[in-house]
Amino acid sequence: xxxxxxxxxxxxxxxxxxxxxxxxxxxxxxxxxxxxxxxxxxxxxxxxxxxxxxxxxxxxxxxxxxxxxxxxxxxxxxxxxxxxxxxxxxxxxxxxxxxxxxxxxxxxxxxxxxxxxxxxxxxxxxxxxxxxxxxxxxxxxxxxxxxxxxxxxxxxxxxxxxxxxxxxxxxxxxxxxxxxxxxxxxxxxxxxxxxxxxxxxxxxxx
Amino acid sequence: xxxxxxxxxxxxxxxxxxxxxxxxxxxxxxxxxxxxxxxxxxxxxxxxxxxxxxxxxxxxxxxxxxxxxxxxxxxxxxxxxxxxxxxxxxxxxxxxxxxxxxxxxxxxxxxxxxxxxxxxxxxxxxxxxxxxxxxxxxxxxxxxxxxxxxxxxxxxxxxxxxxxxxxxxxxxxxxxxxxxxxxxxxxxxxxxxxxxxxxxxxxxxxxxxxxxxxxxxxxxxxxxxxxxxxxxxxxxxxxxxxxxxxxxxxxxxxxxxxxxxxxxxxxxxxxxxxxxxxxxxxxxxxxxxxxxxxxxxxxxxxxxxxxxxxxxxxxxxxxxxxxxxxxxxxxxxxxxxxxxxxxxxxxxxxxxxxxxxxxxxxxxxxxxxxxxxxxxx
Amino acid sequence: xxxxxxxxxxxxxxxxxxxxxxxxxxxxxxxxxxxxxxxxxxxxxxxxxxxxxxxxxxxxxxxxxxxxxxxxxxxxxxxxxxxxxxxxxxxxxxxxxxxxxxxxxxxxxxxxxxxxxxxxxxxxxxxxxxxxxxxxxxxxxxxxxxxxxxxxxxxxxxxxxxxxxxxxxxxxxxx
Ligand code: SF4
Ligand code: SF4
Numbered sequence: 240x241x242x243x244x245x246x247x248x249x250x251x252x253x254x255x256x257x258x259x260x261x262x263x264x265x266x267x268x269x270x271x272x273x274x275x276x277x278x279x280x281x282x283x284x285x286x287x288x289x290x291x292x293x294x295x296x297x298x299x300x301x302x303x304x305x306x307x308x309x310x311x312x313x314x315x316x317x318x319x320x321x322x323x324x325x326x327x328x329x330x331x332x333x334x335x336x337x338x339x340x341x342x343x344x345x346x347x348x349x350x351x352x353x354x355x356x357x358x359x360x361x362x363x364x365x366x367x368x369x370x371x372x373x374x375x376x377x378x379x380x381x382x383x384x385x386x387x388x389x390x391x392x393x394x395x396x397x398x399x400x401x402x403x404x405x406x407x408x409x410x411x412x413x414x415x416x417x418x419x420x421x422x423x424x425x426x427x428x429x430x431x432x433x434x435x436x437x438x439x440x441x442x443x444x445x
Numbered sequence: 446x447x448x449x450x451x452x453x454x455x456x457x458x459x460x461x462x463x464x465x466x467x468x469x470x471x472x473x474x475x476x477x478x479x480x481x482x483x484x485x486x487x488x489x490x491x492x493x494x495x496x497x498x499x500x501x502x503x504x505x506x507x508x509x510x511x512x513x514x515x516x517x518x519x520x521x522x523x524x525x526x527x528x529x530x531x532x533x534x535x536x537x538x539x540x541x542x543x544x545x546x547x548x549x550x551x552x553x554x555x556x557x558x559x560x561x562x563x564x565x566x567x568x569x570x571x572x573x574x575x576x577x578x579x580x581x582x583x584x585x586x587x588x589x590x591x592x593x594x595x596x597x598x599x600x601x602x603x604x605x606x607x608x609x610x611x612x613x614x615x616x617x618x619x620x621x622x623x624x625x626x627x628x629x630x631x632x633x634x635x636x637x638x639x640x641x642x643x644x645x646x647x648x649x650x651x652x653x654x655x656x657x658x659x660x661x662x663x664x665x666x667x668x669x670x671x672x673x674x675x676x677x678x679x680x681x682x683x684x685x686x687x688x689x690x691x692x693x694x695x696x697x698x699x700x701x702x703x704x705x706x707x708x709x710x711x712x713x714x715x716x717x718x719x720x721x722x723x724x725x726x727x728x729x730x731x732x733x734x735x736x737x738x739x740x741x742x743x744x745x746x747x748x749x750x751x752x753x754x755x756x757x758x759x760x761x762x763x764x765x766x767x768x769x770x771x772x773x774x775x776x777x778x779x780x781x782x783x784x785x786x787x788x789x790x791x792x793x794x795x796x797x798x799x800x801x802x803x804x805x806x807x808x809x810x811x812x813x814x815x816x817x818x819x820x821x822x
Numbered sequence: 823x824x825x826x827x828x829x830x831x832x833x834x835x836x837x838x839x840x841x842x843x844x845x846x847x848x849x850x851x852x853x854x855x856x857x858x859x860x861x862x863x864x865x866x867x868x869x870x871x872x873x874x875x876x877x878x879x880x881x882x883x884x885x886x887x888x889x890x891x892x893x894x895x896x897x898x899x900x901x902x903x904x905x906x907x908x909x910x911x912x913x914x915x916x917x918x919x920x921x922x923x924x925x926x927x928x929x930x931x932x933x934x935x936x937x938x939x940x941x942x943x944x945x946x947x948x949x950x951x952x953x954x955x956x957x958x959x960x961x962x963x964x965x966x967x968x969x970x971x972x973x974x975x976x977x978x979x980x981x982x983x984x985x986x987x988x989x990x991x992x993x994x995x996x997x
Contacts (some may be wrong), residue, residue, distance in 0.1 A: 514912075
């Protein structure tokens with residue numbers, strides 16, 4: 240299938256990135272892919288779409304069956320995706336659902352790779368995969384810290400890079416990149432916003 | 446305190462566990478890492494890492510900067526392996542844009558990246574040995590690293606945060622003395638590695654501090670998501686240069702050294718072998734260095750990768766560094782995620798240290814080889 | 823690795839072979855240091871120390887150091903055309919370019935031209951990535967080989983146009 244094919248599942252399902260705008264990259268339906276076939280066979284409708292993008296396999300999964308799919312990928316018959324490289328999320332406020340969880344898997348024996356994605360509502364929680372891969376512990380904590388996505392079943396879900404008591408989740412799109420007054424900074428570090436008539440010329444003798 | 450009634454004092458002595466705070470300003474934590482240790486006597490019962498002191502919000506900043514402006518930030522993630530950071534970022538963008546590089550550019554990139562790997566491993570060796578008490582190695586390794594930094598200085602214009610690559614190639618071709626300098630360095634280095642090994646490999650203090658300390662089985666290491674020398678020390682021959690080849694690495698002949706017991710000493714041996722393998726790669730690349738331009742011909746002035754996403758990974762000296770780039774077709778990334786090897790590897794500290802003595806925590810932080818700039822981003 | 827267990831034979835342990843092997847390496851350097859030349863920074867020599875500040879290191883030609891605004895050597899006027907590209911491309915917003923429209927004489931004609939009025943460069947936040955000098959269309963802004971940027975006050979880190987055109991004052995020490 241070509242990138243302009245309107246029947247491409249990637250655009251109709253919850254696959255928000257693949258805007259088929261001109262100049263977009265080729266997104267090919269993963270039709271004769273063994274892994275995808277097996278996933279479809281086993282999970283049926285829970286597999287929303289499966290595409291090949293820049294030579295990489297991307298499978299979009301319903302969030303409810305995410306943990307099952309990942310468990311199957313890790314320990315299912317011959318798959319053995321034993322290395323979880325990354326857990327992260329993407330925030331797209333304009334889409335529904337607004338968040339997308341992204342898992343990068345790799346197999347150290349077959350060296351195959353796959354990216355599993357899953358849309359998730361703001362405020363909804365995902366199943367933690369710490370029971371499947373121990374490495375998910377910090378990665379999920381970071382995801383929670385940055386996006387506020389709650390992982391159910393995580394042994395120790397708290398902020399990791401930002402201090403306890405910080406307000407907001409910085410990688411959400413509504414969080415500004417500029418400095419804004421912040422209660423944590425004011426209380427803990429005693430740093431307050433400069434007054435409006437502050438001299439920014441840098442010509443202050445110290 | 447006035448309240449030391451006999452019962453209160455007795456309570457203090459009954460308590461066997463104590464909490465010890467290590468860092469964030471501790472020389473052996475290699476940056477601003479705070480480790481909370483729960484000790485029973487000298488033995489570590491539990492520990493927790495407190496990170497984020499160096500968090501600069503690079504991923505957020507990247508969403509607001511144009512593509513060329515992001516490269517310098519990648520220098521500053523793992524600042525002792527800046528070139529490898531640059532490489533993974535520019536390659537990710539190029540992969541999304543479908544840019545083909547001239548071969549000379551690819552070769553120069555490999556040479557610089559491997560030199561940076563040597564520099565990073567030398568810095569690791571220096572600080573790791575210093576933590577354990579071998580101060581001579583520290584000075585020796587820094588002396589060799591200095592040569593690499595000089596090569597970088599002459600090639601890229603900076604010693605540490607090199608900003609070596611641009612999207613589509615390199616800014617400059619190699620300086621005229623580059624090949625001569627690199628070859629001169631390659632002639633010196635193997636003999637120097639022999640010297641380090643003479644001093645360390647059989648030294649009884651070194652063996653006592655490293656053999657059998659922090660053993661990780663292969664299955665454990667994979668489960669914890671470890672990559673790089675820490676994983677290979679446990680006997681898994683997983684190296685991104687072979688597993689998901691990038692750049693022109695398939696053209697070079699090199700081995701992937703692995704350990705077999707997965708202790709601190711094996712990880713030391715693996716890294717020493719990697720130094721030699723990197724020397725091999727650089728020598729092959731210098732010998733086969735093609736002529737030609739160093740910038741791809743059709744790189745637009747304003748870089749706007751097509752809408753789409755890519756996850757590109759490289760073998761950095763610390764492990765597998767990855768960039769997950771989501772583009773919406775504008776001149777800034779929609780989302781840019783760095784898969785940080787140090788962050789993931791640091792997670793293993795708890796597994797490694799529990800049951801060992803508090804003095805070994807220092808050796809174990811060293812053996813994971815973390816850089817806090819990348820842990821905290 | 824198996825060989826390391828066989829190494830621990832009783833004799834070599836008793837005779838401290840491992841220790842003397844290591845000492846031999848360091849002592850060889852000590853001996854060489856006595857006879858070899860003492861001018862620093864040659865990696866093949868035993869002594870590897872440059873005597874800064876008495877010996878000024880030669881930094882690379884491409885070194886990205888103190889910023890400088892170049893003047894046209896023929897006319898003495900600034901090469902800067904106040905195009906603002908350097909300020910736009912800087913990732914950390916270090917540069918601010920002040921511009922004004924002035925009437926200039928071009929032979930007989932008079933015409934309006936954008937000229938540079940002020941130029942501010944905050945070296946305290948600059949990360950010397952070199953993007954600004956790369957993008958400058960007239961080769962006006964340059965990162966020079968000077969590297970001694972320390973000053974005594976924070977205000978001194980913000981360089982104005984005059985400072986940028988003059989370049990920094992380098993103190994040299996006698997050997
Ligand atoms: S060197 Fe980089 S950080 Fe410094 S002013 Fe130029 S663009 Fe900005
Ligand atoms: S890019 Fe060059 S010419 Fe343009 S404003 Fe900056 S210094 Fe002046």
